[in-house]
Every structure is written in structure tokens, then in C-alpha cells.
Amino acid sequence: MPRSLTFYILIAQRLGIAAVTLVIVSFAVFFATELLPGDVAQVLLGQAATEEAVAGLRQAMGLDEPAIWRFLSWLGGLATGDFGMSYVSNIPVAELISDRLSNSLRLAAVTTAISVPLALALGIGAAMWQGSLFDRAVSILTISVISVPEFMVATLAVLIFAVWLNWLPALSYGAEAGSFGAMLKAYAMPVITLGFVVSAQMIRMTRAAVIETINTPYVEMALLKGASRRRMVLGHALPNALGPIANAVALSLSYLVGGVIIVETIFNYPGVAKLMVDAVSTRDLPLIQSCAMIFCVSYLLLITIADLTAILSNPRLRR
Amino acid sequence: MTQQPLVSVRDLRIGAVTDAGRKVEIIKGLDFDIHPGEIVALIGESGSGKTTTALSLMGHCRPGCAITGGSIRVGRHDVAAMSESARAHLRGTEVSYVPQSAAAAFNPSKRIMEQVIEITDIHGLMPKAEAEKKAVELFRALALPHPDTIGTRYPHQVSGGQLQRLAAAMALIGDPELVIFDEPTTALDVTTQIEVLKAFKSVMAAGGIAGVYVSHDLAVVAQVADRIIVLKGGEIQEEGGTEDILHRPAHPYTKALLAAFEPVPHVPATRDKAPNEAPILQVEHLFAGYGAVRKGEPDVKILKDVNFRIERGKNLGVIGESGSGKSTLARAVAGILPAYRGAMKFDGAELRPDLQSRSKDQLRRCQMVFQLADTALNPAQSIEAILSRPLAFYHGLSGRAKAARVAELLDMVHLPAAMRHRLPGELSGGQKQRINLARALAAEPELILCDEITSALDTVVAAAILDLLKELQSELGLSYMFISHDLSTVEAICDEVLVMLKGEVVEQLPAARMAADAQHPYSRLLISSVPQLDTGWLAGLDRAG
Numbered sequence: 001m002p003r004s005l006t007f008y009i010l011i012a013q014r015l016g017i018a019a020v021t022l023v024i025v026s027f028a029v030f031f032a033t034e035l036l037p038g039d040v041a042q043v044l045l046g047q048a049a050t051e052e053a054v055a056g057l058r059q060a061m062g063l064d065e066p067a068i069w070r071f072l073s074w075l076g077g078l079a080t081g082d083f084g085m086s087y088v089s090n091i092p093v094a095e096l097i098s099d100r101l102s103n104s105l106r107l108a109a110v111t112t113a114i115s116v117p118l119a120l121a122l123g124i125g126a127a128m129w130q131g132s133l134f135d136r137a138v139s140i141l142t143i144s145v146i147s148v149p150e151f152m153v154a155t156l157a158v159l160i161f162a163v164w165l166n167w168l169p170a171l172s173y174g175a176e177a178g179s180f181g182a183m184l185k186a187y188a189m190p191v192i193t194l195g196f197v198v199s200a201q202m203i204r205m206t207r208a209a210v211i212e213t214i215n216t217p218y219v220e221m222a223l224l225k226g227a228s229r230r231r232m233v234l235g236h237a238l239p240n241a242l243g244p245i246a247n248a249v250a251l252s253l254s255y256l257v258g259g260v261i262i263v264e265t266i267f268n269y270p271g272v273a274k275l276m277v278d279a280v281s282t283r284d285l286p287l288i289q290s291c292a293m294i295f296c297v298s299y300l301l302l303i304t305i306a307d308l309t310a311i312l313s314n315p316r317l318r319r
Numbered sequence: 320m321t322q323q324p325l326v327s328v329r330d331l332r333i334g335a336v337t338d339a340g341r342k343v344e345i346i347k348g349l350d351f352d353i354h355p356g357e358i359v360a361l362i363g364e365s366g367s368g369k370t371t372t373a374l375s376l377m378g379h380c381r382p383g384c385a386i387t388g389g390s391i392r393v394g395r396h397d398v399a400a401m402s403e404s405a406r407a408h409l410r411g412t413e414v415s416y417v418p419q420s421a422a423a424a425f426n427p428s429k430r431i432m433e434q435v436i437e438i439t440d441i442h443g444l445m446p447k448a449e450a451e452k453k454a455v456e457l458f459r460a461l462a463l464p465h466p467d468t469i470g471t472r473y474p475h476q477v478s479g480g481q482l483q484r485l486a487a488a489m490a491l492i493g494d495p496e497l498v499i500f501d502e503p504t505t506a507l508d509v510t511t512q513i514e515v516l517k518a519f520k521s522v523m524a525a526g527g528i529a530g531v532y533v534s535h536d537l538a539v540v541a542q543v544a545d546r547i548i549v550l551k552g553g554e555i556q557e558e559g560g561t562e563d564i565l566h567r568p569a570h571p572y573t574k575a576l577l578a579a580f581e582p583v584p585h586v587p588a589t590r591d592k593a594p595n596e597a598p599i600l601q602v603e604h605l606f607a608g609y610g611a612v613r614k615g616e617p618d619v620k621i622l623k624d625v626n627f628r629i630e631r632g633k634n635l636g637v638i639g640e641s642g643s644g645k646s647t648l649a650r651a652v653a654g655i656l657p658a659y660r661g662a663m664k665f666d667g668a669e670l671r672p673d674l675q676s677r678s679k680d681q682l683r684r685c686q687m688v689f690q691l692a693d694t695a696l697n698p699a700q701s702i703e704a705i706l707s708r709p710l711a712f713y714h715g716l717s718g719r720a721k722a723a724r725v726a727e728l729l730d731m732v733h734l735p736a737a738m739r740h741r742l743p744g745e746l747s748g749g750q751k752q753r754i755n756l757a758r759a760l761a762a763e764p765e766l767i768l769c770d771e772i773t774s775a776l777d778t779v780v781a782a783a784i785l786d787l788l789k790e791l792q793s794e795l796g797l798s799y800m801f802i803s804h805d806l807s808t809v810e811a812i813c814d815e816v817l818v819m820l821k822g823e824v825v826e827q828l829p830a831a832r833m834a835a836d837a838q839h840p841y842s843r844l845l846i847s848s849v850p851q852l853d854t855g856w857l858a859g860l861d862r863a864g
Contacts, residue, residue: 217423224377225438225489226410239428315428315473 010311018304022297026078029292030071033285044087044283061087074286078293084286088279093290097272101294104264104271108256110187111194116249119199123206123245128233130211138203145200150259154193154266161189171268190267194259198252205248206241213237243310250306254299324352325394325496325529326376332388333371333380333553345384346371347553353497358523358530360544360561362537362576364777365748368553369533370419373499375399376531377414378406394496411438415495419502421486425474431485432470438493450492457488460525461518479641480511484518491522498523500532504539508640508804509848516542516857535777537576538850541565542857549573561854579778580807580852585830587633587814597667598628599766599798600652600685605661607651616659621647621822625661627815629766632792634799636813636830638806638845644822645802646690649768652800653687666765683713686759690771692751696743702729702754703739709761728757731794732787749780753787760791768800773808785811806833806849818842 041057042049058064077084083093126135145153162170168188213219214237222236261273268274276291333346346368353359361369371384375391378398391398394413398406410416415438418424425434435457436450444450451470458466461484474482483503490498500519504512520543523530534540540547540561547564549556549572557570568574605625610618621644629635637645650656652663657673664670665685671677689695696705706725710716716724726736732753743751752772759767769788773781789812791797803809809816813830818841826839837843850856 217418217420218426221416221418221424222426222437224374224379224410224416226407226412226441227437228404228407228441231441236426236429240426313428316475 007311011308014304014307014311018300021300023075025296025300026075026293027071029289029296030074031067033288033292034067074289078290083290086284086287088282088284088287093286096275096287097290097294100270100272100275103269104260104273107187107190107194107260107264107269107271108253111191111198111256112253114191115195115199116202116253118195119202119249119252120206120245122199123203124210124233124238126203126207127210127214127237128229130214135207138207142200142203145196146204150193150197151262151266153196154189154263157189157193158266190263190269193263193267194256197259198255201255202248202252205252206245209241209244209248210237212244213241216240239313242313246306246309246313250302254302257295257298322354325355325357326351326353327392328352328372328376328389329392330389331372331375331391331399332386333368333375333384334387335384344387345553346375348389349553349555351548351555351558353529353531355496356527356529357546358532358544360532360534360540360547361550362534362540362547363550363556364535364779366552367550369535369550370501371553372550373501373531373533374416376497376499377410377416378403379410408442411495412442412444412493413495414497414499415490415493417483417486417490417498417500417503420506421482421503422474422479422506424486425482427474429473430470431472431474431477434474435470435485435489436492438489442493444493454488454492457491457522458485460522461485461488462514463488478511480507480515483507483515487519487522491526491528494526495528497529497531500530500534502534505534505536509806509850510640510844512539512850513848513857513860519543520857536850537565537580538852538856541852541854542850549576565852565854575779577852579782585634585811585813596631597664599631599666600670600800601628601664602626602652603662603664605648605651605658605663607647607656607658609656612659622651622658623822625822625824627817627824627827629798629800629815631666631765632796632798633815634792634801634813636809636816637800637802637819638804638809638816639819640804640845642821643819645804645819646770647822648819649687649770649800649802653685653768654682655687679713683762684765685768686762686764686766687768687770688755688759688772691775692743692748692755693775695755696751696758698743700742701739702741702743702746705743705754706739706758706761709758713762724761728761731760731791732757748776749784752776752784756784756787756791760795764797766798766800768802770802771804774803774805781808788812806846818845 041054041061041063045053045057062070074084081094083097085091086093086096089096122138126138129135158170161168168185170189210233214233216237219232219236222232227235260271261277263269264271264274265277272291272294276288276295279287279291328349328351331346331349332344335343335345337343349372351359361373363369371381374380375386376393376398378386378391378401380386386399389399393409396405396409396413398409401409425431432451432454435454436447439445439450439453440447445453454470455466458469463469463481463484469477469481469485477485483506486503487498503519504515507515516539522528530543532540532544544561546559547561548558549564549570551572556572557564557568564573565577568577603626605622606620607622608617608620612618625648627635637648639645647656651658651672654670654672654674654677659672662669663672665681668681670681670685674682703722703725706728707716707721710721710724714724725739729736729738734750734753734757738746738750743754746754752775755772756767773784776784785808788799792799799812801809801813810830810833816828816830816833817824818826818828818837818839820841826837826842828836828842833842834846837846847860
């Protein structure tokens with residue numbers, strides 16, 4: 001489809017903003033972790049270490065150089081794919097993360113693949129039959145899910161499926177799952193927990209966005225042309241609600257990033273979030289920073305995609 | 320008439336449930352017929368039930384309303400008794416609808432052609448290629464420019480007048496027997512309105528299609544309708560042939576509607592002029608525009624070299640089509656949109672272009688009243704809070720003195736003092752506009768900029784606001800700059816009139832002699848485009864559409 005010049009300028013602007021945000025975020029991540037209490041050298045050597053030993057280790061790790069210099073070399077490393085060495089295990093961070101990241105991404109992908117279509121279908125359906133029994137049931141369900149924190153959902157899921165019903169294992173070792181059935185079992189509970197929390201918001205926002213467009217004169221016009229309810233909602237209201245819906249989906253999915261920390265911890269799932277939580281307890285700065293950057297980048301990526309979708313779906317930018 | 324009527328409505332009742340859950344009857348037992356090929360106008364003020372009645376002919380009620388009794392026979396069907404899916408079969412094929420604002424009724428994300436021929440797709444009337452061919456024929460019949468390609472555009476790429484005609488094409492594509500026009504020209508400029516009315520009239524006559532024309536404007540209705548039904552409060556007040564209603568109205572309400580059309584000669588305020596008195600506002604070579612400023616000039620230049628002066632106690636009207644820069648002029652004078660070149664003097668003293676560098680006293684002396692009281696009044700604040708704000712800001716009033724002044728202001732605009740506890744949402748359109756005016760008066764201004772303040776109001780209500788403006792002027796010695804697209808309103812209150820076109824003043828005329836003195840072709844076009852209460856007016860215009 002031909003696009004106007006304004007369209008390309010908008011896209012370029014949006015990508016530029018994303019790049020600038022990324023630099024600011026990396027700055028914040030680096031200095032926030034610098035502010036963490038405790039001295040790495042001290043932690044590594046233990047309470048009994050002498051002053052000299054700690055100072056020596058600090059020098060060896062480059063910790064006595066100015067913070068801004070370390071920031072720049074760290075940023076340069078990130079740009080070239082060098083995430084640095086883990087303080088604790090002395091293995092390259094990239095190596096530590098790569099396995100865990102694919103685990104986390106798999107969890108996020110499975111959750112997304114299940115919750116997004118489900119949430120959109122339920123949200124649009126609720127809007128289409130607004131005020132019906134179905135709509136009310138969906139509304140009550142989503143509100144109850146939203147008001148329960150995810151650690152509660154996770155604990156309840158464990159209680160019901162693992163303890164009472166004994167259907168699923170209480171802990172997930174997704175990476176080690178051999179057969180398809182075993183994998184399904186391993187993923188079921190983390191996915192259910194994450195999916196619940198993520199879809200509830202999406203359902204509500206989708207419903208609201210579609211209902212808002214249903215109340216516009218052009219949808220009433222479609223009704224007066226004899227269009228069916230389906231055609232009115234799917235053909236006329238939905239295309240104009242895409243922008244807000246894309247943003248709702250992105251916002252909810254970005255919640256995966258935060259929600260994953262709790263879920264991975266509870267189910268002992270070997271993902272990035274679990275890695276990060278472990279890294280915090282051992283003051284492993286390069287690892288914490290890299291994990292934090294991964295979370296920030298995925299958040300930024302989702303929001304940027306949503307904004308680009310909104311720009312793409314704006315008919316005023318078509319020629 | 321021996322012929323069987325196309326539409327018979329008997330004892331139609333429509334009920335609504337208010338937000339508070341109270342049930343009210345908004346249509347109270349209507350009876351009327353429409354014969355094949357006949358155009359019947361439903362006329363009345365807002366809230367009279369004219370749109371509700373018209374929509375009920377399609378079996379449609381807006382959310383919260385429902386048909387509670389009576390029968391609506393259209394052709395062979397009783398619409399009131401049909402199921403929703405059966406009604407859907409009727410819509411677009413037997414009865415179709417032309418909306419008030421085509422700009423809002425076209426889906427912004429779909430191409431025009433797709434929407435125009437959608438009816439044929441919904442009802443499976445004809446193949447797509449045939450439908451598109453028929454649409455192009457309709458575009459041509461409706462005198463649309465580029466009939467072959469206009470369908471490939473998106474709604475935001477064509478003008479308001481064109482969209483309104485495209486909406487008519489959309490209504491006619493399914494060969495309906497009855498078309499409902501819901502105030503289709505209200506949102507248009509007078510010059511565009513003529514083209515649209517002519518196009519509608521010729522297409523309807525050519526197809527022998529019956530129509531229901533909903534409007535509040537008697538002069539427009541006089542051009543298109545065979546018969547007029549006057550509605551008020553959900554009841555028929557009077558029904559008759561167009562000529563009869565216009566020339567021999569029987570009902571007092573019809574007479575009041577007609578009286579609102581009578582030109583009210585403006586009597587200039589007389590006051591002793593002090594020697595060497597400076598004009599209240601003097602504007603010289605004013606330029607203003609929007610957008611990013613480069614080299615001291617904005618990207619989009621609107622006003623070009625505007626000059627005028629308003630003498631103390633006199634009123635200046637500003638007329639022109641939408642987009643002519645009328646509102647921009649008011650915003651530039653008010654300082655909301657700083658002019659980038661030119662000079663303004665207020666009562667002899669320099670008036671800086673931007674708000675920040677004007678003195679508080681200058682701000683106080685020049686107030687602006689906006690077009691839509693609905694958006695200009697904070698819906699969460701009580702009337703008292705709304706009026707108190709300028710009293711505290713300009714005059715430092717508080718406590719009892721402020722409360723007394725609020726009561727005084729309400730009295731000035733003829734509203735009861737008890738109204739101060741209400742919220743704007745609880746007031747009628749006319750009352751809200753009075754509050755809007757009272758807020759400007761609270762500052763004790765000398766010049767009030769009125770931006771289309773009567774255009775959203777019913778004729779009778781608008782006439783009352785004009786009376787109020789005149790009364791306030793003689794009491795307080797105000798001057799008004801009165802912006803309007805409605806020439807008769809301007810004529811009723813102004814001494815001088817500026818005619819604007821594309822950001823420039825083409826002519827300045829004495830209001831009382833507008834029609835006689837206008838020299839510029841655009842002023843003459845504008846003046847001749849105002850519909851007259853004469854059924855032959857439109858046909859008598861010898862102008863290429």
C-alpha cells in the first residue's frame with residue numbers, strides 16, 4: 001500500500017525514540033546496580049578477608065576505575081555482544097544467559113501463543129454481545145483474576161493441580177522434559193499462571209476499545225445498512241480499534257517480563273528471571289545488569305511494536 | 320389521495336430510560352402517512368423527537384430507547400413488530416438512511432467505494448463490478464467531481480459537502496423506496512448546502528423515491544419537502560402542505576418557529592462619545608498561522624493582512640465559510656494564538672500578540688466565549704465554581720462577596736440563583752451557553768469575542784441568547800466581535816460586518832445594508848446562498864452547482 005512521507009517520518013521518529021530510550025535505560029540500569037549495597041570483592045572473599053586482599057581483588061576486577069569509564073566500556077561490550085564475565089562463576093555472562101534465555105523465551109512464547117488469541121476472542125466476543133450473560137461472566141472472571149496477585153494464583157494452582165489432584169508436578173524442569181506429554185505437564189502450571197494474569201488485562205482493554213468504536217456513528221451507519229452484528233464489530237469497529245488493542249496487548253505482554261520473575265521463582269523454572277534473582281543474592285553485577293537489560297529491551301521492543309502497529313493502522317497516513 | 324400510502328404510522332410510542340433509571344415517553348402517539356414519491360419533512364427543535372421518529376421507520380432506536388406501542392407499516396411490513404434480523408433485511412433495500420454528519424458516518428479506515436456498495440454486498444443484491452458501476456453513475460448524478468476515481472479515496476480525503484453527497488449515493492445504491500435524511504446539510508456551509516440540496520432533490524425526483532427529511536431549518540425544508548410535520552415534545556403540533564405551513568400556520572409553535580426567521584433590525588447602541596476616544600480594538604496588518612515557526616513565520620499561514628477597528632459600544636460581525644479563518648482571527652485577538660506580524664491596539668494601548676506579555680488588566684477587559692458550552696465548561700465543577708474562578712482571579716473576591724457576585728451574574732443572564740449548585744451536565748444547551756456568557760461577564764470585560772455562540776442552539780433558543788446579548792450591551796456598554804456563519808444572526812446584532820475568505824478580509828460592510836452594498840463576488844455569493852422561506856428559492860437560483 002502506498003504511504004505518505006509523513007508516515008515514514010513518523011516511523012523513523014518512533015524508532016529514534018526507541019534508540020534514545022535504550023541508551024537512557026542502560027545508563028539507569030548500570031548506575032542503579034552500582035548503588036546496590038555491599039562490595040563485590042568483600043562478598044566474594046568473605047568476612048575474614050584482609051583489607052589488602054579485598055583491595056587487590058578490586059583492582060584485578062577493574063572496580064577502582066571511574067564509574068563512567070566502566071559504563072562506557074560496558075555499553076561498548078553490550079553493543080558488540082560481549083556481556084562481560086560473571087564475578088561469581090567466572091564464566092562469560094553470555095554463556096550463562098543463553099540457555100536460560102531460550103527457556104524464558106519459550107515460556108513467554110507459549111504463554112503468548114495461548115493467551116493472546118484467547119484474550120482477543122473473549123474481549124471481542126464480550127464487546128459484540130455487550131450486556132449478555134457471556135459478557136458478564138467474562139467481566140466477573142477478569143476482575144477476579146486481576147484482583148488476585150500472581151503468586152497467589154501460582155500457589156493456588158500448585159495446591160489444586162499438584163497437591164489435591166496430583167495431575168501436574170509442582171516444579172518445572174522445562175529444559176529436561178523428554179516426551180511431548182512431559183513437556184506439556186512441565187509447562188502447564190507456569191503457563192496457566194502467567195496466562196491468567198496477562199489475558200485478564202488484555203480482555204478488559206480489548207472489550208473497552210471495541211465498545212468505544214461500536215458507539216461511533218459509522219458503526220450505527222453500518223447497522224442502518226442492514227449489517228449483522230458480526231459484520232458491524234469485525235468489519236467496522238475492529239479495524240479502528242486495532243491501535244488501542246495493540247497497545248493493550250503490548251502492555252499486558254510486557255507484564256510477562258515482570259510476572260515471569262515470580263512464576264519462575266515459585267515453580268523453580270530455569271529461566272532468566274530465576275538467574276537474575278540468584279545473581280542479586282550473590283552480588284554478581286555483570287549478570288544482574290545483563291538480565292535487567294534483557295528485560296528492558298524486551299519491554300521496549302513490545303511497546304515499539306505496538307506503537308508501530310498503531311501508526312500502520314491509521315488510515316489518515318495512507319495515500 | 321386514493322393511492323395506498325407507502326408508510327403508515329399509527330399511535331407510535333417510544334419510551335426511554337434516563338440515566339437515573341426513570342422511564343419517560345419521548346414519542347407520545349404519532350399518526351402520519353407518507354405516500355410513494357412524497358417528501359415529508361419532520362421539523363422541530365432538539366429534543367422534539369424528530370430523529371427518533373425517523374429512525375423508528377427503520378426499526379432502529381438509539382441505546383436506551385425502545386418502541387413501546389403502536390404500529391409502523393412500511394410497504395408490506397410492520398417494522399414495530401418485526402425481529403431485529405428481519406429488520407436488517409429491510410435496511411438499505413427498502414428504507415435507507417442519510418446521516419447528519421457524513422464525516423462521522425463514514426468508517427475512517429475503509430475506502431469510500433467499499434462503503435458505498437456495502438449494502439449490495441450485505442443483501443447480496445448484485446455482483447461487485449455491477450455495484451461499482453452503479454455507484455459511479457450515482458456519483459455522476461449527484462454532481463460529484465471525478466466520479467470514476469472518487470471511490471478509491473479514504474473519507475478524510477474528500478470535503479464535507481462531497482461526503483454528504485457520497486452518503487446519499489450510499490443510501491440510494493440498494494434502490495430503496497424510502498430515504499431518511501437526518502439533518503443532512505446542517506453541518507455544511509451555506510454555499511455547499513445549495514449544491515447538496517440540489518443534488519438530493521434531482522436524484523430523488525428522478526427515481527420517484529419517497530423521503531423523510533428531518534431538519535430544524537424551515538427555510539431548507541421549504542426547498543425540498545412536499546409536506547411538513549411540526550413536532551414538539553414528541554407530539555405532532557401541526558401537519559400540512561409546505562406552502563400552507565409557511566404562509567398559513569395555525570399552531571402557535573409553528574408561528575414562533577416562523578417568527579424566528581423574521582429579520583430583527585439591529586438598533587445601534589446610542590451613547591455619548593467622548594472626544595478623541597480611541598476605538599476599543601484596532602487591528603492593523605495582522606498575520607497569524609499554525610505549526611512550527613521558521614524564520615518568524617509559521618508553516619501554515621491562515622490570516623493574511625487583516626485590518627479592522629471596533630468602536631466602543633459597537634459590534635463587529637465576522638462571516639465566512641468554515642476554514643476562512645474566522646475563529647483563527649478571534650484566537651489571535653484573544654492572544655491564544657499569537658499573531659506573528661501586525662499590530663493590535665486595545666483602547667489606544669498596544670496589545671501584545673501573546674497572552675504572557677499582556678497585562679492582567681488587558682486580559683480582563685477582553686474575554687472570549689466559545690462555540691460549544693459543552694466542552695468549554697468543566698463537567699465536574701458546579702456552576703458556582705465555574706463562575707467563581709474569574710471572580711477570584713481578576714477581582715480577588717472571596718467568601719460572601721464572591722457568592723453575592725455569582726448570584727448577580729446568574730441574574731444578569733436570566734437564570735435562577737439556585738442554579739449555582741448544579742453541574743453543567745444538568746443544564747439545557749441554552750442554559751449552558753448563558754453560563755458560558757456569565758463566565759465571560761464575571762471578568763467585567765469591555766470587549767467580548769463571541770465564536771459561533773448560537774450555532775449549536777435551536778432557532779428559538781438562539782434568538783433568546785441574541786436578545787440577552789443586546790440587553791447586556793445596553794446595560795454594560797459592551798462591544799462584541801461576533802463570529803458566525805449565519806448571516807441573519809450577524810445582521811440581527813452587528814453594526815459592521817467583515818467578510819472573510821481564505822484568511823483574508825474581502826470586504827467590510829455595514830450590517831444593515833449587507834445585501835445592497837456587497838460588491839465583492841464572494842460576499843454576493845455568500846449572501847445569495849442563505850435559504851429563504853420560499854419554496855421556489857432553490858429552483859430560482861441560476862447558478863451552476
